[in-house]
Amino acid sequence: MWQEKNNELYREFTFKDFEEAFAFMQAVAAEAEARHHHPRWENNWNQVQIWLNTHSAGHTVTDKDYALAAAIDGIFRLQTEPAMAPAPTTVQKSIKLYSDGGSRGNPGPSASGYVLLQQDDTVIKKTGVYLGITTNNQAEYQSLKFGLEEARKMGAQEVDVFMDSLLVINQMKGIFKVRNRDLWPIHEAIKELAQHFKKITYTHVPRELNKLADAEVNETLDSEARK
Numbered sequence: 001m002w003q004e005k006n007n008e009l010y011r012e013f014t015f016k017d018f019e020e021a022f023a024f025m026q027a028v029a030a031e032a033e034a035r036h037h038h039p040r041w042e043n044n045w046n047q048v049q050i051w052l053n054t055h056s057a058g059h060t061v062t063d064k065d066y067a068l069a070a071a072i073d074g075i076f077r078l079q080t081e082p083a084m085a086p087a088p089t090t091v092q093k094s095i096k097l098y099s100d101g102g103s104r105g106n107p108g109p110s111a112s113g114y115v116l117l118q119q120d121d122t123v124i125k126k127t128g129v130y131l132g133i134t135t136n137n138q139a140e141y142q143s144l145k146f147g148l149e150e151a152r153k154m155g156a157q158e159v160d161v162f163m164d165s166l167l168v169i170n171q172m173k174g175i176f177k178v179r180n181r182d183l184w185p186i187h188e189a190i191k192e193l194a195q196h197f198k199k200i201t202y203t204h205v206p207r208e209l210n211k212l213a214d215a216e217v218n219e220t221l222d223s224e225a226r227k
Contacts, residue, residue: 002069002132007060009052009069013076018045020079027075034185035071037064063107066133067182070110070142073131078149094119094158097147098205100213101139101165104221110139111224113216114147116154125150126212128220140165141186143213144172148193148200158199162210169204 002011015021025041025048032038040051050072052065099114110133115126129146131139144161151159163169170176171187178187194200207214 002073004061007053009061009065011050011069011072013048013050015046015048015080021046021048024048024076024079027079028072031071031075031185032068034188035064035068035182037068039068039072063133063135064182066107067135067138070131070134070138071185074142074145093156094160095124095151095154095156096121096160096162097144097151098162098210098213099140099143099147100163100210100217101136101141101143102214102217102221103134103136103139105133106136107133109221109224110134110136111217111220112139112143112146113213113220114143114150115212115216116147116151123212124154126216128216130220130224135182137165137167137180137183138186139217140168141183141190143217144168145186145190145193148190148197152193152196157197159197160201160203162203162205164205164207164210164214166204169202172202 002009013024015024021043025043028039042049052068053059054062054064096117096119097114099112101110101112103110110131111128112131113128116124118124131142140163144163148159167176171178172190178184
């Protein structure tokens with residue numbers, strides 16, 4: 001987990017070898033360049049240490065640092081998870097994804113949650129991910145990204161996405177422009193991820209129809225608060 005001390009966010013990442021560590025650094029470098037916000041880091045064979053703070057804010061920790069930290073965690077998680085296994089025979093090629101994100105403070109402690117279901121509404125998987133300090137919109141976008149990554153690993157070819165964030169849904173459909181620069185990298189990452197599916201639909205639903213994903217968000221935040 002990231003630690004905040006001496007006006008910096010710090011975390012150490014460990015990999016199986018230098019090649020894997022270097023691939024991680026390349027992915028982080030691309031993410032940092034897209035955000036125009038760059039880390040201080042050190043590499044020692046299979047270990048990568050990263051420090052984050054914002055120079056323009058007097059070398060203090062800002063929302064930019066928390067958002068980049070969450071993105072780096074996502075890169076690490078995606079790179080170190082086991083390779084995609086063949087989809088279970090019980091998983092259909094067309095599935096539903098309900099996703100949600102929440103921030104207690106906006107920005108504040110945040111989490112993403114998603115639920116994958118068969119088309120007959122049988123739950124395949126549901127989970128929540130703690131993001132650290134970030135914004136509500138970042139958490140909403142991260143939930144969509146996490147859910148699509150898991151759907152891809154399962155071998156799904158078509159995904160029907162349901163979210164109560166009108167902003168995210170309309171931005172993914174191209175109805176709204178992405179005006180917040182901090183959302184550009186993850187919006188582009190999701191568009192790239194979407195190319196691995198035959199079809200994705202995006203549907204806005206009221207919050208009361210997104211209770212399963214919302215519950216994952218709140219359970220994750222409650223669990224983190226108890227630590």
